Amino acid sequence: MDTTTIVLVVAGVLAAALLAAAVVLLVRLVRTRRSLRRAGLPTGPRWVFWGAVLYLVLPTDLLPDPVYLDDIGVLLLALRSLRAARTLPADV
Numbered sequence: 001m002d003t004t005t006i007v008l009v010v011a012g013v014l015a016a017a018l019l020a021a022a023v024v025l026l027v028r029l030v031r032t033r034r035s036l037r038r039a040g041l042p043t044g045p046r047w048v049f050w051g052a053v054l055y056l057v058l059p060t061d062l063l064p065d066p067v068y069l070d071d072i073g074v075l076l077l078a079l080r081s082l083r084a085a086r087t088l089p090a091d092v
Helices: 003-038 046-057 069-087
Strands: none
Touching: 003 046, 003 069, 046 069
16 A cells, blocks of 8 residues: 555544544433433523534534534533533522
8 A cells, every 4th residue: 555545544544533423422412411301400501502513513614524623622512511501500
């Protein structure tokens, strides 16, 4: 194999790994929101959840789509927001 083929294979494997990580985070986000709703706990603003999902799905990103680092960051922030909403006092 020549150098170009090796670079393309490595880039493809890295892109696939980042996509897999983004999908895993999306599943965690959906499951966390669902379990909070079932328990009757606050899930925070709806736009945070749906904004993160749309950011992952839509092709317009800060970074081109083979690089899912920005998508992963948005999903992590949304997951953190859901978990933070769970710990807020009920009277706020």
